[in-house]
Amino acid sequence: MNRNKKTIQLSVISVAALSVLLAGCSSDTTKTTPAASGTPAAATATASVPEVKYPTSFTYWVPMNANAGAVMKNYNEMAAYKEIEKKTGTKVDFQHPPTGQEKDQFNIMLASNSLPDVVEYNFASGLEQSASQSPDSLIKGKQILRLNELIEKNAPNLTKVLKDHPDFRKLITTDEGNIYVMPFLLGDEQLSVVNGPVFRQDWLDKLGLKVPTTVPEWETVLTAFRDKDPNGNGKKDEIPFFMNLTGDFDQNNLLVGAWGISTDYYNDKGKVKYGPIQPEYKEFVATLARWYKDGLIDKDYASIKDSKLKDAKITGNQVGAFSGYAGSGLGRYLTLMQPTQPSFSLVGAPYPKLKEGAPASLGQYTMPFTGYGAAVSAKAKNPEEIIKWLDYKYGQEGSMLMNFGIEGTSYKMENGYPKYTDLILNNPDKLPIAQAMAKYFQASWNGPFVQDKRYIEQYYTIPAQRDAQKTWTNADHTKQMPGISLTAEESSKTASIMNDVKTYRDEMFNKFVMGAEPIENFDKYVQTMKSMGVEDAIKVRQAALDRFNSRK
Structure with a gap:
């Protein structure tokens, strides 16, 4: 697949527009919330449930998926993110670049060093990218953070995933030993073909x-x-x-x-x-x-x-x-x-x-990791808490939200299997399955979580x-x-x-x-x-x- 990067081009108008897009600052105040039950951290607790400090708010730049864009204006409208806000107490300010301008806006952010707290993107989308855009260069240039130690200390769910799948760790680590994103991972070979x-x-x-x-x-x-x-x-x-x-x-x-x-x-x-x-x-x-x-x-x-x-x-x-x-x-x-x-x-x-x-x-065949994920800006005032919030989606509870949505609404458990309801598979508003999914969860595209093969088993509704x-x-x-x-x-x-x-x-x-x-x-x-x-x-x-x- 040809993925050649273009030379970064700046304009006064684009930068001005971006400054409006990125208006608002990150918060360094945090909210203490009980760890979600079902996550590895909670499962290993003995005497008491540990408390997790999530950020009160932070800014989050992410391209809008086309199916999501057909049914919402902002990811805050997605049922999974509404539920995550309830669970964590964190208000996320999602910022979406105009459709078709994602790459230009990304380049402008890097060139102007005006990154929000979190940037979700494919950071390795082309080998012939600008040298200054490689993940290692962005870390050296103090635009995004090296996440190795932050993950080790603040992301027990992702840490467990990487421990269980050493090949994942190898894929998400650069030649210089840096982990640069909370990654989108294909959780099963079935998702690669x-x-x-x-x-x-x-x-x-x-x-x-x-x-x-x-x-x-x-x-x-x-x-x-x-x-x-x-x-x-x-x-x-x-x-x-x-x-x-x-x-x-x-x-x-x-x-x-x-x-x-x-x-x-x-x-x-x-x-x-x-x-x-x-x-x-x-x-x-x-x-x-x-x-x-x-x-x-x-x-x-x-x-x-x-x-x-x-x-x-x-x-x-x-x-x-x-x-x-x-x-x-x-x-x-x-x-x-x-x-x-x-x-x-x-x-x-x-x-x-x-x-x-x-x-x-x-x-x-698609590799389990292709460079897509959520990076944390070096300017974020509360990176530890942001990592904890992102890590929630790698635990049992967060993973179910991202892959299946709301139990009893978008899916029901049948013999231990999360089965999508007719709200998804036969939407009463005649929405295509991918758009119906997008109203409730993110499994049909990508993001910082592990994609569950049970999603695709049901997305393919036709035996053929x-x-x-x-x-x-x-x-x-x-x-x-x-x-x-x-x-x-x-x-x-x-x-x-x-x-x-x-x-x-x-x-x-x-x-x-x-x-x-x-x-x-x-x-x-x-x-x-x-x-x-x-x-x-x-x-x-x-x-x-x-x-x-x-x-x-």
């Missing part, structure tokens, strides 16, 4: 075909989609495979993973490699070029940037195969089509192997969604690059290199696939990549991976 290939099950059934499991079987099925009129309109208007470079290949390794590589950097048993210069990439691109020439791929794929066009083609009964999320893709299309075309059905297909008996293909996720899980995730971090020097050295390399990669991908560049020129393409400095960028990431592997 949410995207994959999808086929029209009704088309397969009509043509007497099975779900393909290898690249040759894909070609056979796509050819049948092209030639045998599965949509039944008497026209040869089917699009066998709707594809796009970023979503299909960068994000989930579709098809390219059959060759054991990715379209970006990958970790081959401790050795960093860049997929687009590997010999296997030539075979991958040659296969797509043949499919494109034979009409198995949407001829307009390179010009389609708007998701609405994809929606129109899929709901217009034209597309036989595509890739997408189990929720916003497979599930949404099934829901959209059910009223007008009940026979419309989709199935999650396995990531295809190169051939029968070949090793498993690479698939989509749950089956797809299980199918996609059976892929190879061992080559996934972990959350490495670059030093300021490394970032500066490779930022322009990778901008040029990725631009050239995308340009040549389209030329190869569309036949504008003969595949015989692949070696020349690789040499051009090397002349751009891609080998230097590989060495930098190798050093970063070595540092990651040596983290304690």
Whole structure:
């Protein structure tokens, strides 16, 4: 996934607007509250329940999730946060940047050193970020706090999570040994796989075909989609495979993973490699070029940037195969089509192997921690109490609030399982499930808490969604690059290199696939990549991976 950082740009107007946004100061007065029952701290108490000092108030900057923004103006309106305020006595002043301006506002805050008490953001969203924006640099620059000692002394719930999952601690700690956020963590492997290939099950059934499991079987099925009129309109208007470079290949390794590589950097048993210069990439691109020439791929794929066009083609009964999320893709299309075309059905297909008996293909996988969480400003007057408040959400009581909301309202316990009520799953106001969830809790996006797999088990209300996720899980995730971090020097050295390399990669991908560049020129393409400095960028990431592997 391309996540390049842009150069910070300041304007007098933006800074002035931000000063209004950040108006108000933090409070250093605190309120003493009994520790929440069910948290590890409370569970280990013996003679008496320990008291926890929570802050009376503090400021909290966080981008507004789109589903939340559809049903509220401020996170203070969310039922979970209302309940947390009751439990802790803390009034949180949530500050949300305008939609679409989150990155700009974040950069302005850093450049002007005008951070509120807490900033929730993805602090590691791009390796080629400005050197001054790396978590270690922000700590050295006294903009955010190193949290290691604060967590150890004031966050028993998160401390227990990290003790139970040493891999989590390794992921949230920088090369310099700093923990910089109260992290958003995926609490189960099931939450890491949410995207994959999808086929029209009704088309397969009509043509007497099975779900393909290898690249040759894909070609056979796509050819049948092209030639045998599965949509039944008497026209040869089917699009066998709707594809796009970023979503299909960068994000989930579709098809390219059959060759054991990715379209970006990958970790081959401790050795960093860049997929687009590997010999296997030539075979991958040659296969797509043949499919494109034979009409198995949407001829307009390179010009389609708007998701609405994809929606129109899929709901217009034209597309036989595509890739997408189990929720916003497979599930949404099934829901959209059910009223007008009940026979419309989709199935999650396995990531295809190169051939029968070949090793498993690479698939989509999200690491348990990707850099998202809540940092505490170095200017906060009461960091210990703020950490205690944030830690509440990692305990039993807070975790239930963030993942399920209010017992008896948004969920009910059935045989020890928190089951969402019809207020969520069949909302009386006809709200989509994700928006109904957002009114009560935060599990459907992210935040400083541990996401519970029981959320996604119910978010996928359609059996085809749950089956797809299980199918996609059976892929190879061992080559996934972990959350490495670059030093300021490394970032500066490779930022322009990778901008040029990725631009050239995308340009040549389209030329190869569309036949504008003969595949015989692949070696020349690789040499051009090397002349751009891609080998230097590989060495930098190798050093970063070595540092990651040596983290304690």
